[in-house]
Amino acid sequence: MSNSLVISVDAMGGDDAPDMVVDGVKLARKRFPDVRFLLFGDEARIGPLVAGDSALSAVCTIRHTASAVSGDAKPSQAVRSGRQSSLWLSIEAVKKGEAAGVVSAGNTGAFMAMAKLILRTLPGIDRPAIATLLPTLRGESVVLDLGANAECNANNLVEFAIMGEVFARTVLSLDRPTVGIMNIGSESGKGTDTVRDASARLQDSALPIRFMGFVEGDDLGKGTVDVIVTDGFTGNVMLKTAEGTAKLYSQFLRNAFLSSLLARLGYLLSRSALQKVKARTDPRRYNGAMFLGLDGVAVKSHGGTDALGFSNALAVAIDLVRQGFNESIKDEIAKVQVLPSTVSVSHAV
Amino acid sequence: MSNSLVISVDAMGGDDAPDMVVDGVKLARKRFPDVRFLLFGDEARIGPLVAGDSALSAVCTIRHTASAVSGDAKPSQAVRSGRQSSLWLSIEAVKKGEAAGVVSAGNTGAFMAMAKLILRTLPGIDRPAIATLLPTLRGESVVLDLGANAECNANNLVEFAIMGEVFARTVLSLDRPTVGIMNIGSESGKGTDTVRDASARLQDSALPIRFMGFVEGDDLGKGTVDVIVTDGFTGNVMLKTAEGTAKLYSQFLRNAFLSSLLARLGYLLSRSALQKVKARTDPRRYNGAMFLGLDGVAVKSHGGTDALGFSNALAVAIDLVRQGFNESIKDEIAKVQVLPSTVSVSHAV
Numbered sequence: 244m245s246n247s248l249v250i251s252v253d254a255m256g257g258d259d260a261p262d263m264v265v266d267g268v269k270l271a272r273k274r275f276p277d278v279r280f281l282l283f284g285d286e287a288r289i290g291p292l293v294a295g296d297s298a299l300s301a302v303c304t305i306r307h308t309a310s311a312v313s314g315d316a317k318p319s320q321a322v323r324s325g326r327q328s329s330l331w332l333s334i335e336a337v338k339k340g341e342a343a344g345v346v347s348a349g350n351t352g353a354f355m356a357m358a359k360l361i362l363r364t365l366p367g368i369d370r371p372a373i374a375t376l377l378p379t380l381r382g383e384s385v386v387l388d389l390g391a392n393a394e395c396n397a398n399n400l401v402e403f404a405i406m407g408e409v410f411a412r413t414v415l416s417l418d419r420p421t422v423g424i425m426n427i428g429s430e431s432g433k434g435t436d437t438v439r440d441a442s443a444r445l446q447d448s449a450l451p452i453r454f455m456g457f458v459e460g461d462d463l464g465k466g467t468v469d470v471i472v473t474d475g476f477t478g479n480v481m482l483k484t485a486e487g488t489a490k491l492y493s494q495f496l497r498n499a500f501l502s503s504l505l506a507r508l509g510y511l512l513s514r515s516a517l518q519k520v521k522a523r524t525d526p527r528r529y530n531g532a533m534f535l536g537l538d539g540v541a542v543k544s545h546g547g548t549d550a551l552g553f554s555n556a557l558a559v560a561i562d563l564v565r566q567g568f569n570e571s572i573k574d575e576i577a578k579v580q581v582l583p584s585t586v587s588v589s590h591a592v
Numbered sequence: 593m594s595n596s597l598v599i600s601v602d603a604m605g606g607d608d609a610p611d612m613v614v615d616g617v618k619l620a621r622k623r624f625p626d627v628r629f630l631l632f633g634d635e636a637r638i639g640p641l642v643a644g645d646s647a648l649s650a651v652c653t654i655r656h657t658a659s660a661v662s663g664d665a666k667p668s669q670a671v672r673s674g675r676q677s678s679l680w681l682s683i684e685a686v687k688k689g690e691a692a693g694v695v696s697a698g699n700t701g702a703f704m705a706m707a708k709l710i711l712r713t714l715p716g717i718d719r720p721a722i723a724t725l726l727p728t729l730r731g732e733s734v735v736l737d738l739g740a741n742a743e744c745n746a747n748n749l750v751e752f753a754i755m756g757e758v759f760a761r762t763v764l765s766l767d768r769p770t771v772g773i774m775n776i777g778s779e780s781g782k783g784t785d786t787v788r789d790a791s792a793r794l795q796d797s798a799l800p801i802r803f804m805g806f807v808e809g810d811d812l813g814k815g816t817v818d819v820i821v822t823d824g825f826t827g828n829v830m831l832k833t834a835e836g837t838a839k840l841y842s843q844f845l846r847n848a849f850l851s852s853l854l855a856r857l858g859y860l861l862s863r864s865a866l867q868k869v870k871a872r873t874d875p876r877r878y879n880g881a882m883f884l885g886l887d888g889v890a891v892k893s894h895g896g897t898d899a900l901g902f903s904n905a906l907a908v909a910i911d912l913v914r915q916g917f918n919e920s921i922k923d924e925i926a927k928v929q930v931l932p933s934t935v936s937v938s939h940a941v
Contacts (some may be wrong), residue, residue: 315779317781378840379840380840380843390776390777393776393782393783393784394784425829427739427742427824427825427828427829428739430664432666433742434742434825435742435743435825459828459829459832460828460829460830460831460832460833460834460835460836461832461833461835461836461839462836463833463836463837464833464836464837464839464840465836465839465840473829475776476776476783476784476826477825477826477829479776479808479809480774480776480808480809480822480826480829480830481809481829481830481833482809483808483809483810484809484810484812484813484830484833484834484837485809485833485834485836485837486809486810487809487810487811487812487813487814487834488812488813488833488834488837488838488841489837489841490810490813490814491727491728491729491813491814492837492838492841492842492869492873493841494729495869495872495873496845496866496869498869499862499865499866499868499869500862500865502865502868503864503865505861505862505864505865506861506862506864506865506866508858508861508862509857509858509859509860509861509862509863509865510858510862511858512854512855512857512858512861513848513849513854513855513857513858513859513862514858515852515854515855516848516849516851516852516854516855516858517845517848517855519848519851520841520844520845520847520848523844524841524844
């Protein structure tokens with residue numbers, strides 16, 4: 244057992260923590276029976292939840308923590324006063340080598356700030372980014388940044404492109420994923436100086452990236468490229484707009500199916516087919532956003548998710564660890580830095 | 593006939609112009625039999641399209657123009673060399689008082705640049721914005737800016753809030769529409785300096801606006817506020833992401849209904865209910881984005897729309913003219929400028 248993969252879990256993060264978190268670990272245990280979990284949080288609350296399930300107890304170790312970071316705490320404040328929190332200590336377990344990756348459904352800003360301090364950014368990376376997979380007509384695409392950096396310069400976007408490309412190769416098993424930068428038109432003169440500058444650098448660079456130029460908002464659903472690069476403000480609004488539109492559409496559908504007896508009958512007949520659509524667009528399926536650019540695997544779950552969603556975030560962390568993602572991305576970034584035309588050189592021009 | 597409302601139309605703008613445009617005018621004529629249309633474009637191409645329909649001929653006047661602005665022309669280039677184009681002359685007809693409003697499905701950037709030069713911005717408005725209505729769970733909301741200004745400062749966002757509020761009162765017939773600023777979280781510390789600054793100004797100002805603070809991407813679908821204010825980069829990406837997600841969802845549904853005989857039968861039974869959903873989310877229904885902040889009614893149609901979509905853009909222009917929108921917005925902006933705490937004063941602080 245001592246050689247098995249260990250995932251560190253902030254058991255106090257998320258709207259329905261710790262119950263939702265422990266239930267998520269329960270589900271993950273069934274999918275990954277040889278993984279162990281290190282749960283950080285209030286032992287008085289977590290203990291009873293774990294104790295009732297002997298299979299769960301066998302793969303969980305509880306580490307009592309006296310405090311938790313609240314959902315509305317400012318990152319700077321959390322970093323100052325939260326050194327004994329479940330969030331801080333669960334990240335520290337990765338740094339100490341006790342765990343191979345950490346998952347939290349808690350305060351995103353605090354998680355990122357603490358992870359930067361504890362795990363450190365990778366050499367050559369200025370700013371970490373948050374990346375996730377989203378469903379498209381062609382399958383799935385990687386989108387980053389989803390909100391770690393509200394304002395970005397061209398160099399940040401180029402770094403996101405490099406990291407996103409490695410992420411897509413790892414999680415989507417693609418040989419040469421395509422990369423695009425989000426803009427308000429596909430012509431080269433469109434948009435802000437930042438996106439035009441980033442695009443020019445990727446176009447001119449010797450980076451081994453299949454850069455396809457600019458993409459637009461509807462290219463997310465179309466799956467035009469495998470990796471969509473954008474600043475954290477736009478990415479966050481995009482992600483939530485897509486989620487909100489899917490909900491709107493499914494609510495309109497629900498109303499339509501309830502609008503007549505015939506429609507209700509139609510729903511019953513097509514129900515199993517429709518449930519596949521629901522499953523494919525279920526936000527819980529895409530739960531688990533990776534912090535890219537840190538020296539360690541750190542995965543953020545939605546705060547409002549349920550046990551199934553949390554178990555998917557755990558699965559993302561487990562997959563990334565198993566596929567040696569952290570080592571791959573370090574290698575790739577090191578390669579980029581010895582290329583004749585590197586990011587840093589372009590940056591200086 | 594000489595006293596009837598006249599709409600000026602750029603007959604050469606749009607992917608399938610002039611055929612699509614003339615067909616759109618045909619549909620609009622049936623809905624608005626007392627409106628006249630001034631069509632600018634290549635008479636040799638438009639003439640035959642109109643001539644075959646005597647009811648259409650009776651309400652259309654063709655003005656021959658020798659050139660048209662191409663879809664990929666840069667705005668600056670179009671402004672320099674396009675003074676005899678259908679786009680320029682159709683806008684000029686509004687300035688000259690020959691028409692009460694103009695509609696084009698052509699090059700957005702060129703349309704905005706020419707409209708600014710010809711119609712001028714309203715006193716007190718720094719930058720015009722593009723606004724449209726989008727479907728929500730509660731009905732419809734106004735979103736602006738959709739791409740006129742890729743980069744905005746806090747003052748621009750405050751102006752958009754004022755203009756969007758008047759627009760919502762006019763087109764949605766609301767007494768006191770609610771207004772929110774798009775951000776990546778609802779807490780006051782979230783996001784960029786620009787959105788925080790704009791929010792603080794709207795919160796502190798004596799403006800008669802029901803400002804609700806920050807909203808997030810999923811608030812668009814929820815219809816949390818009546819007016820969503822954002823910069824043109826974010827707004828454009830949001831709009832296209834929402835459209836792309838709706839298409840993705842409807843494609844998933846189509847596949848589901850085709851996946852089994854039972855599902856096909858279910859579709860047939862619920863078909864008429866489902867077609868209502870399709871109609872409600874049909875982008876053609878929401879075609880017609882208003883240029884706000886200009887001294888005149890100018891409405892942009894999607895370039896790729898069809899006759900039905902174009903007729904809806906014409907309907908937007910006709911409604912705005914009939915409701916005296918241009919006069920209302922001038923009055924409102926004048927009122928704002930005599931308020932004790934005005935936009936300009938806040939700006940100076």
